Amino acid sequence: MEQAEQIKLGRTLFEYIDKDEQARSEVPFANPVSDYICRDQADRERKLLFRDHPLILGMTGDLPNPGDFFTNDFAGRPILVVRGKDGKVNAFLNVCRHRGAKLATADLAQGCARTGGSFTCPYHGWAYGLDGRLLGILDADAFGEVDRPARSLRRLAAVERNGFIWVRPGSDEPFDPDTLLNALAPEMAAYGFERYSHYQTRTLRRAMNWKLVIGTFLEGYHIKILHRNSIASMLLGAHTSFDPYGRHVRMAVPRTGFRTLREAPEDEWDVLKHTAVVYALFPNTVLVWQGDHMETWRVYPGATPDESVMHASLYIPEPALTDKATRHWDRNMKILLDTVEHEDFPLGEDMQRGFHSGAQDHLLFGRNEPALAHFHRSVHEALCLQEA
Ligand code: FES
Numbered sequence: 111m112e113q114a115e116q117i118k119l120g121r122t123l124f125e126y127i128d129k130d131e132q133a134r135s136e137v138p139f140a141n142p143v144s145d146y147i148c149r150d151q152a153d154r155e156r157k158l159l160f161r162d163h164p165l166i167l168g169m170t171g172d173l174p175n176p177g178d179f180f181t182n183d184f185a186g187r188p189i190l191v192v193r194g195k196d197g198k199v200n201a202f203l204n205v206c207r208h209r210g211a212k213l214a215t216a217d218l219a220q221g222c223a224r225t226g227g228s229f230t231c232p233y234h235g236w237a238y239g240l241d242g243r244l245l246g247i248l249d250a251d252a253f254g255e256v257d258r259p260a261r262s263l264r265r266l267a268a269v270e271r272n273g274f275i276w277v278r279p280g281s282d283e284p285f286d287p288d289t290l291l292n293a294l295a296p297e298m299a300a301y302g303f304e305r306y307s308h309y310q311t312r313t314l315r316r317a318m319n320w321k322l323v324i325g326t327f328l329e330g331y332h333i334k335i336l337h338r339n340s341i342a343s344m345l346l347g348a349h350t351s352f353d354p355y356g357r358h359v360r361m362a363v364p365r366t367g368f369r370t371l372r373e374a375p376e377d378e379w380d381v382l383k384h385t386a387v388v389y390a391l392f393p394n395t396v397l398v399w400q401g402d403h404m405e406t407w408r409v410y411p412g413a414t415p416d417e418s419v420m421h422a423s424l425y426i427p428e429p430a431l432t433d434k435a436t437r438h439w440d441r442n443m444k445i446l447l448d449t450v451e452h453e454d455f456p457l458g459e460d461m462q463r464g465f466h467s468g469a470q471d472h473l474l475f476g477r478n479e480p481a482l483a484h485f486h487r488s489v490h491e492a493l494c495l496q497e498a
């Protein structure tokens with residue numbers, strides 16, 4: 111975040127603290143329960159949001175060197191993302207062009223893998239370059255004249271920009287991440303995430319709709335109740351800001367130490383150090399700036415509307431090279447996982463079951479939950495759904 115923007119945000123948060131207020135929308139928002147359980151809507155989401163729409167599948171720090179790769183099947187198609195010899199990130203369908211075997215396996219949760227400069231299919235040994243070209247066919251005579259360029263790996267559109275690796279799972283139709291990020295692009299660029307190292311990723315599966323997982327992060331209203339014994343003492347959840355950027359959202363929650371900023375003149379304020387900044391990057395990424403590092407939550411639908419799968423990751427400003435650093439970042443990883451695993455997600459799974467009970471047709475988002483309403487409105491708009 112640029113310094114001028116930090117000062118602006120800092121002033122807003124001080125205003126909320128002084129007036130015992132927070133960002134509010136004009137009116138409450140009634141969100142249909144069908145949003146979380148309707149199979150037709152889930153199919154539409156899979157197509158429009160997880161196949162046609164570019165997604166942030168990883169960060170620059172996930173693929174530090176040429177030849178590094180990870181795979182991802184969660185968007186509904188098997189995808190292989192690899193850093194080429196030229197340093198550029200390529201994405202392909204992870205499907206061998208001989209008879210369709212899965213070419214490579216490297217779940218982000220196990221860390222990226224390294225090729226020896228090419229991929230060899232585990233079935234019959236066809237080999238492909240990091241640029242997807244078909245390099246070698248075992249017993250090639252058996253296949254007659256093979257049009258090798260036409261049998262290269264099927265390419266998907268991929269762009270690495272400001273530390274984010276975007277891929278369009280459904281096609282190679284080009285896109286521009288800055289256009290997608292809208293007015294948020296300069297702010298994301300200012301963080302310098304391309305210099306961050308990947309610390310750890312966990313893959314979590316929960317019996318909750320993917321939007322309910324994202325909604326977990328989009329209001330500060332619940333912090334002093336649900337998190338009273340964990341993170342409530344660290345955050346001033348009742349003084350949360352809200353800024354929409356197209357379909358994206360920024361929400362900032364002052365930390366308890368935020369008030370100390372008053373001791374310095376505005377142009378020396380380090381607002382980011384004393385604030386948790388939550389971005390919902392449309393459609394499925396939540397990025398949480400945590401003062402000196404960041405977490406990402408990349409959330410995908412599961413097999414039914416009642417399930418989701420996600421990558422929870424920690425990225426840090428410098429590689430953890432000492433035991434002390436490892437202990438420090440392990441502690442951070444534990445806090446982030448414990449809070450959601452013990453508090454937010456069990457409650458969310460109960461909500462998901464309750465959605466099927468017929469208790470209500472709509473949930474009510476208060477004026478004090480504007481980011482949540484904005485996120486759901488954005489989804490409805492992208493799916494061309496009518497609002498109630
Ligand atoms: S399916 Fe890959 S070499 Fe046969």
Ligand SMILES: [Fe+2]
Pocket residue numbers: 326327332336337454
């Ligand atoms: Fe929470």
